Amino acid sequence: MNRLDGKAVVVTGSAHGIGRAYAERLAADGAMVAMLDIDGRRNDEVAARIRAAGGSALPITTDVRDFAAFKSAVDRAAAELGRLTGIANNAGMLNVVPITRCAFEDIPDAEWDESFRLNTKSAWYGCKAAVPHLRANGGGSIVNVGSSTIFRGVPTRAHYVAAKAALIGFNRTIARELGKDGIRVNLVCPGSTLSEEDPSEATVRMREEVAKTRCIPRLERPADLVGTMSFLMSDDSAFITGQTFLVDGGSAMH
Numbered sequence: 001m002n003r004l005d006g007k008a009v010v011v012t013g014s015a016h017g018i019g020r021a022y023a024e025r026l027a028a029d030g031a032m033v034a035m036l037d038i039d040g041r042r043n044d045e046v047a048a049r050i051r052a053a054g055g056s057a058l059p060i061t062t063d064v065r066d067f068a069a070f071k072s073a074v075d076r077a078a079a080e081l082g083r084l085t086g087i088a089n090n091a092g093m094l095n096v097v098p099i100t101r102c103a104f105e106d107i108p109d110a111e112w113d114e115s116f117r118l119n120t121k122s123a124w125y126g127c128k129a130a131v132p133h134l135r136a137n138g139g140g141s142i143v144n145v146g147s148s149t150i151f152r153g154v155p156t157r158a159h160y161v162a163a164k165a166a167l168i169g170f171n172r173t174i175a176r177e178l179g180k181d182g183i184r185v186n187l188v189c190p191g192s193t194l195s196e197e198d199p200s201e202a203t204v205r206m207r208e209e210v211a212k213t214r215c216i217p218r219l220e221r222p223a224d225l226v227g228t229m230s231f232l233m234s235d236d237s238a239f240i241t242g243q244t245f246l247v248d249g250g251s252a253m254h
């Protein structure tokens with residue numbers, strides 16, 4: 001018996017990085033995983049690898065910033081998997097390239113809006129899309145994804161940190177609204193994670209600097225986050241809701 005046998009979970013941002021690791025681990029733990037990503041080609045490849053390893057993976061191309069598209073992807077996932085027991089709203093970061101690294105007062109207006117659209121509003125969309133299916137299931141687990149930067153503050157990233165921090169209030173509110181339906185809502189906050197598939201030396205150096213601030217002073221990798229996600233999607237966490245899980249090796253504490 002695997003921990004997630006019988007679970008049917010949507011993971012967004014599943015084609016790369018940490019989301020890919022979530023999809024792989026949830027499938028390895030027995031869940032049927034619907035993988036939603038904007039990068040359809042890569043998402044299909046990752047899903048094929050999960051299936052080749054014996055897991056269940058349904059890749060669906062979508063943009064989590066578009067509610068109609070996101071909802072139709074979640075509806076399709078629930079229909080094809082037969083039910084929905086959870087959603088991990090992981091897609092995020094800042095896919096404005098290049099990000100303008102500047103003082104808060106110089107952040108371009110459009111970049112501020114894009115950060116909230118991708119990091120905050122998409123989580124609201126994901127919850128709205130998933131909740132009817134979770135109610136129909138008799139309950140379920142929502143995991144939104146924040147960042148340890150909320151607790152540390154990171155110069156030049158005010159729009160990203162503010163967008164992620166908003167999820168704490170959002171989560172606590174909807175946890176109170178949804179508890180009576182058996183739906184739990186938690187926030188996972190990764191630390192600076194080497195999620196890049198082919199990181200430059202500068203990226204590794206930047207992430208190593210953060211590693212020095214940790215109780216456990218080493219690089220964080222996607223594998224460091226997947227156990228927490230599996231736990232939150234499982235019945236082992238059935239009485240935990242409205243909480244914020246900081247998974248960063250003890251850099252920030254709250």
Ligand SMILES: NC(=O)c1ccc[n+]([C@@H]2O[C@H](COP(=O)([O-])OP(=O)(O)OC[C@H]3O[C@@H](n4cnc5c(N)ncnc54)[C@H](O)[C@@H]3O)[C@@H](O)[C@H]2O)c1
Nearest residue numbers: 013015016017018037038063064090092093147192193195
């Ligand atoms: N890597 C870190 O250091 C770190 C630290 C704290 C929090 N986080 C958070 O963890 C999550 C994953 O981070 P990551 O480093 O794996 O990111 P990543 O950029 O490596 O991967 C993001 C994934 O989301 C997909 N995606 C992007 N925009 C999308 C959209 N509009 N619709 C659908 N899919 C979309 C991408 O194709 C990609 O597969 C993000 O929410 C990020 O903010 C990351």
